[in-house]
Amino acid sequence: MSEVRTTASGEAGRLSAVRGAISEAARAVGRDPAGVALVAVSKTQPAEMIIPLLDLGQRIFGENRVQEAKGKWPGLREHYSGIEMRLIGPLQTNKVRDALSVFDVIETVDRERLALALAEEGSRIGRMPRCYVQVNTGEESQKAGVIPRALEALLEYCRETCQLPVEGLMCIPPVDEEPALHFALLAELARRHGLPYLSMGMSADFAEAVRFGATSVRIGTALFGERAGPALVP
Numbered sequence: 001m002s003e004v005r006t007t008a009s010g011e012a013g014r015l016s017a018v019r020g021a022i023s024e025a026a027r028a029v030g031r032d033p034a035g036v037a038l039v040a041v042s043k044t045q046p047a048e049m050i051i052p053l054l055d056l057g058q059r060i061f062g063e064n065r066v067q068e069a070k071g072k073w074p075g076l077r078e079h080y081s082g083i084e085m086r087l088i089g090p091l092q093t094n095k096v097r098d099a100l101s102v103f104d105v106i107e108t109v110d111r112e113r114l115a116l117a118l119a120e121e122g123s124r125i126g127r128m129p130r131c132y133v134q135v136n137t138g139e140e141s142q143k144a145g146v147i148p149r150a151l152e153a154l155l156e157y158c159r160e161t162c163q164l165p166v167e168g169l170m171c172i173p174p175v176d177e178e179p180a181l182h183f184a185l186l187a188e189l190a191r192r193h194g195l196p197y198l199s200m201g202m203s204a205d206f207a208e209a210v211r212f213g214a215t216s217v218r219i220g221t222a223l224f225g226e227r228a229g230p231a232l233v234p
């Protein structure tokens with residue numbers, strides 16, 4: 001990827017390198033780069049690390065923990081308009097109220113009880129969250145997400161019983177497998193169920209995900225550098 005400026009230092013360089021690589025991957029398969037949203041994954045990053053990206057115009061952010069997001073984002077939202085927050089980590093039903101106070105999009109719907117809780121809270125506050133269903137494409141026992149063969153029933157439950165707007169699918173491929181297989185599977189599942197959005201691809205594999213049709217990529221390390229502390233990818 002010739003457009004990636006590996007020597008770029010600082011957020012501006014990293015942001016333009018990532019945007020450039022997304023555009024290049026999109027154009028390589030005849031896609032409009034504008035059809036791929038960049039979700040900046042700001043988990044574990046303090047506000048000082050996030051502000052430069054906001055100043056550069058980045059507006060879509062992903063966090064994987066409700067409490068952490070609740071602590072950081074209300075303050076930032078006072079100073080920047082047009083922010084879209086996406087929850088990309090597992091959500092417990094007892095945190096749904098808190099989650100909807102911070103997040104605009106929930107990417108990790110993976111069971112009926114959670115879908116119902118989201119729909120109930122959405123109607124209580126008069127604002128349904130945009131939702132993605134997380135698919136456990138690798139059928140890994142430790143990983144969140146609905147397994148592919150249970151997807152249809154869950155989508156039907158979301159649509160028919162809950163009137164919860166599901167707009168797409170999300171996946172996190174197994175670390176030790178070829179991600180392309182999982183991206184292809186997720187794209188096929190979305191096509192089969194008439195879902196227009198695909199959240200897939202992280203720092204290591206986002207170009208591949210874009211080639212397979214990702215409409216949003218979730219990128220942390222390539223924008224912020226290595227995270228301190230234990231890896232939080234579930």
Ligand SMILES: *Cc1c(COP(=O)(O)O)cnc(C)c1O
Nearest residue numbers: 041088202203218219220221233
């Ligand atoms: C942390 C995380 C990412 C970003 O991972 P990087 O490799 O740092 O880009 C993407 N998606 C999910 C669900 C995550 O938890």
